[in-house]
Amino acid sequence: MGQDANLFGLLRSGFPRTLDDTAIEVVGPSAHEPRYYTWRDLDEGSAMLANLLASLELPPQSRIAVQVDKCVEALLLYLAVLRAGHVFLPLNTAYQEAELAYFIGNAEPAVLVCRPQQFGWISRLAFTAGVEHVFTLGDDRSGTLLDRAAWQPREHAVVSRGVDDLAAILYTSGTTGRSKGAMLTHGNLASNAEVLHRTWHWREGRELPRERRDVLIHALPIFHVHGLFVASHGALRAGAKMLWLDRFDAGTVVARLPEASVFMGVPTLYVRLLAEAGLTAARCATMRLFVSGSAPLLLETFREFRLRTGHTILERYGMSETVMLTSNPYAPDSARRGGTVGPPLPGVGLRIVGDRGQPLAAGEIGGVEVRGPNVFKGYWRMPEKTADDFTTDLWFKTGDVGRLDDDGYLSIVGRSKDLVITGGYNVYPAEVEGFINEIPGVAESAVIGVPHPDFGEAVVAVLTARHGATLDPSAVQATLKGRIAGFKVPKAVVVATELPRNAMGKVQKNLLREAHHALFVKV
Ligand code: AMP
Numbered sequence: 001m002g003q004d005a006n007l008f009g010l011l012r013s014g015f016p017r018t019l020d021d022t023a024i025e026v027v028g029p030s031a032h033e034p035r036y037y038t039w040r041d042l043d044e045g046s047a048m049l050a051n052l053l054a055s056l057e058l059p060p061q062s063r064i065a066v067q068v069d070k071c072v073e074a075l076l077l078y079l080a081v082l083r084a085g086h087v088f089l090p091l092n093t094a095y096q097e098a099e100l101a102y103f104i105g106n107a108e109p110a111v112l113v114c115r116p117q118q119f120g121w122i123s124r125l126a127f128t129a130g131v132e133h134v135f136t137l138g139d140d141r142s143g144t145l146l147d148r149a150a151w152q153p154r155e156h157a158v159v160s161r162g163v164d165d166l167a168a169i170l171y172t173s174g175t176t177g178r179s180k181g182a183m184l185t186h187g188n189l190a191s192n193a194e195v196l197h198r199t200w201h202w203r204e205g206r207e208l209p210r211e212r213r214d215v216l217i218h219a220l221p222i223f224h225v226h227g228l229f230v231a232s233h234g235a236l237r238a239g240a241k242m243l244w245l246d247r248f249d250a251g252t253v254v255a256r257l258p259e260a261s262v263f264m265g266v267p268t269l270y271v272r273l274l275a276e277a278g279l280t281a282a283r284c285a286t287m288r289l290f291v292s293g294s295a296p297l298l299l300e301t302f303r304e305f306r307l308r309t310g311h312t313i314l315e316r317y318g319m320s321e322t323v324m325l326t327s328n329p330y331a332p333d334s335a336r337r338g339g340t341v342g343p344p345l346p347g348v349g350l351r352i353v354g355d356r357g358q359p360l361a362a363g364e365i366g367g368v369e370v371r372g373p374n375v376f377k378g379y380w381r382m383p384e385k386t387a388d389d390f391t392t393d394l395w396f397k398t399g400d401v402g403r404l405d406d407d408g409y410l411s412i413v414g415r416s417k418d419l420v421i422t423g424g425y426n427v428y429p430a431e432v433e434g435f436i437n438e439i440p441g442v443a444e445s446a447v448i449g450v451p452h453p454d455f456g457e458a459v460v461a462v463l464t465a466r467h468g469a470t471l472d473p474s475a476v477q478a479t480l481k482g483r484i485a486g487f488k489v490p491k492a493v494v495v496a497t498e499l500p501r502n503a504m505g506k507v508q509k510n511l512l513r514e515a516h517h518a519l520f521v522k523v
Helices: 008-013 039-055 072-084 095-109 117-127 146-151 186-199 225-239 248-261 267-272 299-309 385-391 427-435 471-479 509-515
Strands: 024-029 035-038 063-067 087-090 110-114 133-138 166-171 180-183 215-218 241-245 262-265 287-290 313-317 322-326 349-353 366-371 396-404 412-416 420-422 425-429 442-452 456-465 491-496
Touching: 008 072, 008 186, 008 225, 024 039, 024 072, 024 248, 035 039, 039 146, 063 072, 063 095, 072 087, 072 146, 072 225, 095 180, 095 396, 110 117, 110 299, 117 133, 133 491, 166 186, 180 186, 180 215, 180 442, 186 225, 186 322, 215 225, 215 248, 225 313, 225 322, 248 267, 262 267, 262 322, 267 287, 299 427, 349 396, 385 396, 412 427, 412 456, 420 442, 420 456, 425 427, 427 442, 427 456, 427 471, 442 509, 471 491
Parallel strands: 024 241, 063 087, 063 110, 087 166, 110 133, 215 241, 215 262, 262 287, 287 313, 456 491
Antiparallel strands: 024 035, 166 180, 313 322, 349 366, 366 396, 396 412, 420 425, 442 456
8 A cells, every 4th residue: 555644643653752741631621530641541542442443343444433522532532443444433412313313324334432321312223224333432431432442452553544545524514405424534634734733833742841842722522623633633743732621611721721832712712711801911821822713703802812812813714624724824923814714724725716617816705616635535425516516627616705815815705605695796794794793782793695575685684782782773784884885784683692503613594594584575
């Protein structure tokens, strides 16, 4: 197979030489005790699990589906799947029976690992669908997976893999339409891990004494690209210790900041950190990098965070199908621009195209298309969908709408499916949301299109008010009338207590569209 490209080899090459140093410290908030894992534990624990998988004699590239609470053992299982040359398939813990049945039917995993308390119904579902092995894993180290692995040897020879072999399948969050399984290869993940390692100046833990290595606060779920790949790969490849939260808790993060150097979050996490009085510049004295992504970071959050901590959040952009695509510059931090996601990462090709696929100039808004070693192999068992989403010259159509400025920085304007066409005019929700968010008293907003008898679609804004403020929908419309073209002004403004979000902090506009579907038409 030539040069071995197994991603696990790359990650392990970054481990510090002193394998008995702490690699992961579990810091709560819900752990029963502080727990420590050394680099040796990561190596040996993943070896034991890989040996367990090998003992099952699965066909090569079997899918290992995992729906468990966040715990270090789940990360070890991911590493074990890489080592054993199989395909990791993480599932959001929020998924219920119908969703799980779909994923199992579509992916046909050979192994399924679930929470012990759900073994009854999940194993019934899985065995009926032909899954051969169902194990359990609890966040307190309980369950049959670890019981069985305990008998396995601590050494394991990493299975050789090529760049094009699958390492993981990530099902897209499916805010529009049926969820699709994005097939990511060892080459996709390794190339992105390397690029981010250099771009974000991760310190070389292997070469450094313990006190000079990076320390990452890991507070994201690990069933998603952000927490599993960007954060975990970053720390493992850099030999950086992780302060591991089993779920995000703003108080715990603020308490541990003085021991850390890197934090990664979705925008909502930054909003919640800002609500903590303890978040000060002094607490961030050892921090060198705050990264945001997965959803748009409000300019106001970007500014407020800088004022409070002296740190400029670095916003980046990516997706399950491509891992990371763009990043604001690491240095100087004054080159990080709020409201943009920065230029393409090295090796990533990015272009903006019009309706007919024609290239657009800087400043023009259009579809974002990308290519590079990070771009996935296609959707699992959906060749037509894969073909639809690539151009004939093999660029991937991200489905995002954006604009490049003269310096090559990308701004995301919205998802193409969220674009509102009203009376023949295109309205980009993010633009209108930007104006609405500037109105005093508005906390946040989501702009959607709903059916309208005259205009085809009508622009509707759903807003939430800041604490203590009351919002008058007609006053909001009146303010906007003086600022943006009439066709962009929402025909209805709805004040809500909160916006529906998925686990990654993305506003679920499909739910809003459903809820307000009948504002102008009879159903
Ligand atoms: P997922 O595959 O769940 O990670 O979702 C990817 C989508 O999240 C992208 O296609 C974008 O629409 C959105 N996204 C990710 N990062 C950003 C960002 N920094 N700003 C705006 N949207 C983002």
